[in-house]
Amino acid sequence: MDVLTQGRVRLHQMLIRQGDPDANTESILASLVRARADGIRVAVFPEWALSGFLAGPEWLDGSCLRACERGLSRIVEASQGLAVVLGTVVSYRGRLVGAAVAAEGGRRVTPAGSPLPFVPKLLSPQNRLDGASGFLCAGAVAAMEGVALPALFAPFTLNGMKVVAWCGQALPNCGDAMRQGTEMLLCLDTRPYTRDRPLGGAPVSDGVPAACCCGTGVADAGKTLFVLAGGTQARWPDGRALQAPLLREAALDLKMPSRDGAVAQADHAASRVVIDALECACRLQLGRLGLSRVVVGASGGIDSALTAALYSRVAGPENLLLANMPSRHNSGTTIGHARRLAANLGCYYTEVPIQESVDLTRRQIDGCVCERPGGGKRALALSEFAVENVQARDRSGRVLAALASAFGGVFTCNANKSECTVGYGTMYGDIAGFFAALADLWKREIWELARCYNDEVFGSEMIPQGSITIVPSAELSPAQNVDEGKGDPLAYAWHDRLFAAWTERIVPATVDELARGYVAGTVGEITGYPGDLRALFPDEASFRNDLTRMWRLYNGLARAKRLQAPPVLSLKSRTFGFDLGSAQVPILDEP
Missing domain, CATH: 3.60.110.10 (Carbon-nitrogen hydrolase)
Structure with missing residues (x-):
């Protein structure tokens, strides 16, 4: 012995x-x-x-x-x-x-x-x-x-x-x-x-x-x-x-x-350990792919800010380019956050406005006439919602891809798990990129890790506090004006926990189980949500409507989006792509 x-x-x-x-x-x-x-x-x-x-x-x-x-x-x-x-x-x-x-x-x-x-x-x-x-x-x-x-x-x-x-x-x-x-x-x-x-x-x-x-x-x-x-x-x-x-x-x-x-x-669950896991994985991923330079679309929001902080340490600020791509819907507030982030990190920064190219696309499509043999004709026009997606695709599929090529690198996917669950992202747009490092983290974890980067890793406010506190928003329309407090259609404190009850449990919670829990006041026990649900949903009908809508989004086009998303870094016991398949089966009303 x-x-x-x-x-x-x-x-x-x-x-x-x-x-x-x-x-x-x-x-x-x-x-x-x-x-x-x-x-x-x-x-x-x-x-x-x-x-x-x-x-x-x-x-x-x-x-x-x-x-x-x-x-x-x-x-x-x-x-x-x-x-x-x-x-x-x-x-x-x-x-x-x-x-x-x-x-x-x-x-x-x-x-x-x-x-x-x-x-x-x-x-x-x-x-x-x-x-x-x-x-x-x-x-x-x-x-x-x-x-x-x-x-x-x-x-x-x-x-x-x-x-x-x-x-x-x-x-x-x-x-x-x-x-x-x-x-x-x-x-x-x-x-x-x-x-x-x-x-x-x-x-x-x-x-x-x-x-x-x-x-x-x-x-x-x-x-x-x-x-x-x-x-x-x-x-x-x-x-x-x-x-x-x-x-x-x-x-x-x-x-x-x-x-x-x-x-x-x-x-193992401490914020600092999660950051270590992120940095270890991204550093090894770049190395094994023979990559050194990274481009991040920096909106001024928290997801891109955390991604930028991560790659500033993994690739180094000399190999990192942040790009802000404003349209007329982007606030000077978020543009300012993106500029401060780049200055704090000491990395490269550029701004490439997209409004002109978005307007060109709209002019080309609006009024476009399609013809078929026999005389059938159809005029096309982009809806306001479709124009929102045009903006997202223009940023990633055109600008970020071209910048990455010119910079000699790759561009990142900044999506989080909340967005991936219900497909809150644009196909060929902001779900594009070489790697989705944050896609197994809920939105509340994104905020948590951003604070940890400032407090424990950098020891100063490298990620602007404004990026942490501002309302999350894609800034694609007047309905998402951050200066007016408007933003994403998700109440992340609640929806994160709802989505986790569907994705991180072996047996997912059902709509009926949760609806009964709303009446009985036990939804917090089922999901871990600490807040007052009645402040979000004043009655059972509004609660059930939201549940059903989110369930259908989760099992609808979001499946195709998850299939086409980049590889995901697994940080949980159930991750999209490996543990959670995305076969495009018919949508069911219940889990």
Whole structure:
């Protein structure tokens, strides 16, 4: 047990580069050189350490698997003078299996008494990525081997110490026999960061030290980008614990802390941690796409202000361009906020008015006559509502796209989750962009993070207070005049919580359930809304009408808009694009 009390086991919370086994192999080999020089006896790396998380199709051509196999061979050869444990992908009877493998003295180590040279991965209900790989799980492997599941979770003997190691967050209840003589439990994991769900800790120690070694980086699932949480932990039977930082590379040496020196688990839901997750994901996203310059459409409102603050730190002010694109409906107030924001951040700024081009489009369409064979004619005209959408498309599809091209970069999508839920955005307009970093955050969280940026990150009012306090508005018509207190058709304090009751619950609240709750005065208990709903909806009819309208928006054209929106950064346990599909099925009156 001296190995476990004197810091001779090192948990490497490594940055996993998705889809790049060669780079990950080099990173692990460099870590082994440092570990050996530091007297480490057992070096541990997380799940998916060689490949990163990849969905099934990425494995079809076999090149990634071959690269993982080459990398593993090099790591085994490098295990002279210490033992190595890591999570990787192995081939088993023509299928792929996530697995924990071990090596020592230049040779693979097989779990004692197991029919396999690896421990197959357990699927975890807490890890949403597990179900997306299409790999065989431990239960299927046990059935194919004709053995009971506990037989596959026999301990490795590493440096004279019996260690039960596996991939995934949940260890099956295999009884005391499995742990007889076991000196350590070791979970290898790659959990996504989720603000609304606590991070899983080290496994229950069952009388022996236990640890969970996690990775950092991003996992790109196509429509959704996950940021890996990190948070590697170790726990001793008496309750003492150590934890690595969240969201960044670290190495945790398992030296038992004093009771006063144990590290408390970080508050994963704190505003500052959410900002760290945003910045980590956006920095890695730019890097993996080979991008350095970013253009943000800066309206003077809070969403674009938060996006600008984020990218000023991720890309640097020298690589950031803010563009205000006023029409005749834009207030001097919001234009002033955009100018102050750029000056505070020290980034580039420009103004490109759009009224002339909007007027040109209207002249071209109004009175346009369409003809068909046989003499049928139809004159076209844009409604006032349609002209609002023309403005939004002109800003993003024309101006921002052209500015990004001229600046040598990309432009952002500033949409939040409230807008995405009911489609409060214009297709090919403000829901366009290369990445939607804020699209899993409710509007109230946008305000919260803006205040945190000023108070805790910058330490001064970099985001103008006026952008935080002004009424949210698209400023597309006189009905959205911010100087008259007019703005968006959403009461965000209420609608955020209503939308969360539909999207962030496994079983969504129904219109009838909420309507009954209005009568009974229990809507606050159902949704968490702290205010007085009767101030917004004086009677049940007005409340039900709003519910029905929002439900139909959520299940109507908003589905098509979500499908066409950019990739979304996942920060919650249920995110549009991955957990919340957008199949365009018929609209129902009830959830």
